Amino acid sequence: MVSLLARLSLPGQRDPGARPSRHAPVLAAVATAAVTVLGLLGVGLTSVVVQTLDPAGGLPVADSGRLAGQLWLLAQGSGLTLGSGPLVLAPLLLTMAVAWGLSSAGRGVVRACDLTGGRPLAAVLAAAVGTHTLLSVLVGLLVDTPGAQVDLLRSAIGSAVLALFAVGWGTARDSGLLDDALDAAPGPVRSLLRAVAAGLLTAVSLGLLVVAVALAADTGGYAALSRSLGGSGAGAVGLLVLGVLLLPNATAAAIGVAAGPGFAVGSGTLVSVHGVTLGAVPALPLLAALPDTQAVPLLAFASQAVPALAGLVAGATLGRRLDHGGSVVAGLWGVLAGLLLGLVCGLFAWVAGGSLGDGALAGVGAPPVATGLAVALQAGVAGALAAAVTRWRAFG
Known part of the structure; x- marks a missing residue:
């Protein structure tokens, strides 16, 4: 129709x-x-x-x-x-x-x-x-x-x-x-793609929330960086517009932290749940979201739930939309949905990264392969459980 x-x-x-x-x-x-x-x-x-x-x-x-x-x-x-x-x-x-x-x-x-x-x-x-x-x-x-x-x-x-x-x-x-x-296409491809899209939307939304909380927690740092660049209202507005345009890039970095591998801003700055290394970074107010100390922030630990939550949403969506099979079949398709979600997140990290110069700023962003594999592992397990339980409840 x-x-x-x-x-x-x-x-x-x-x-x-x-x-x-x-x-x-x-x-x-x-x-x-x-x-x-x-x-x-x-x-x-x-x-x-x-x-x-x-x-x-x-x-x-x-x-x-x-x-x-x-x-x-x-x-x-x-x-x-x-x-x-x-x-x-x-x-x-x-x-x-x-x-x-x-x-x-x-x-x-x-x-x-x-x-x-x-x-x-x-x-x-x-x-x-x-x-x-x-x-x-x-x-x-x-x-x-x-x-x-x-x-x-x-x-x-x-x-x-x-x-x-x-x-x-x-x-x-x-x-x-x-x-x-x-x-x-063979199999529930349409349902699978919708499940992956729902999981990706969840991961991106939660990643954006992590960035917003990190910025809100250091508004003083944002203002200090803006003032340090000098200029007038033009500079502040221009930097604000640039920060808005780069929000999806920051979201991909947040997903990298949530998955485990973290992200880098050049060779001197690395943020992950395993540790924080701070070095010289560009004077971009959006980078005020970076930690102020070498200690891993509590927000980074809390964000580790993002891949699992995205997998749960993908699995639940898939379990509701499947038109055949029981809970075991749904669980297997849920694993595939989680794997595809990891692949998409890896591609997202790849397109969001780049380079800001030579030497110390040659690499910026989350590592695509490591991020994709970490998300796939966590989302695959969560997706299988959510799809199986959702399908079992539908039959019940």
């Missing part, structure tokens, strides 16, 4: 039985270009507004636009070569916004042209990915400076991968191709 409703014509659409529009690839290219243009305008306008708060005048409009373009590329996996070394760290909140825009563009083309699958969807996907990649490279050429050189190869690869996943998801979802693939 959902697939049928998704394919119904909207006002101004072609009839469902009509042939797909030959102009769908062109429309996809235009829609994808609009995402880049509107996104750059939004980020650039924010940068300009922040600079106008500076009584000294702040950066010129051209430099603010260049900064916005560099931030736009970083969000898509690009890198900058600064005087201090390579900067490769994607502000994931902006990455999510770009992905949402690209997905919406793909969905809009599918709805407007009434595409249902096959070659038309492949043509739309190819046009969207090609256009977005080309525009990202052009933006990289425009914002490249001697003091901040853009890695064009990373820009091309990162933007292509992001567009492939985002547009592919949007077109497959609205064309009914995703539903057809899930219906044809």
Whole structure:
């Protein structure tokens, strides 16, 4: 029923039985270009507004636009070569916004042209990915400076991968191709994916809560770091915006602590439940959430429940949605849900990490492999128990 409703014509659409529009690839290219243009305008306008708060005048409009373009590329996996070394760290909140825009563009083309699958969807996907990649490279050429050189190869690869996943998801979802693939898949794949999504949402929400509590516990440190950077309201607002954009990255680091391996801010700072090592870190107010002493904070110990809670949610969701099998079967599927949740958390830690320079700041974030394995182990056990108990209660 959902697939049928998704394919119904909207006002101004072609009839469902009509042939797909030959102009769908062109429309996809235009829609994808609009995402880049509107996104750059939004980020650039924010940068300009922040600079106008500076009584000294702040950066010129051209430099603010260049900064916005560099931030736009970083969000898509690009890198900058600064005087201090390579900067490769994607502000994931902006990455999510770009992905949402690209997905919406793909969905809009599918709805407007009434595409249902096959070659038309492949043509739309190819046009969207090609256009977005080309525009990202052009933006990289425009914002490249001697003091901040853009890695064009990373820009091309990162933007292509992001567009492939985002547009592919949007077109497959609205064309009914995703539903057809899930219906044809063996086993309770749809229920399994929903369980993993519920577990991931739980882990991310709890990780974000850990970050919020850590920041709230040291508001004085946040204010001190902001004052130490000097400037006026422009600097404070700019740092606040940057901190908000990096909140998903901080959440991935919190999940790393909860799982056990912890996270690093360069080679001199490591935070985990096994110990804390503090070294020199960038003067970013968001890093006020770091511990003030070498002692492991109580919050880190409390956060160790996050992987198990995420596994419990995933297992309970799976147990409720299974349409066949008993508690033993549900428990086995719950183990698989926990393993997949660990894989997704490892990928999350990977995309959230990066580099802030050479030497001591070459590595930032939670270790992806260790984090994924630790979450998989804990969530797999919890998921098996929750799925088995939920299924047993359903039969009872």
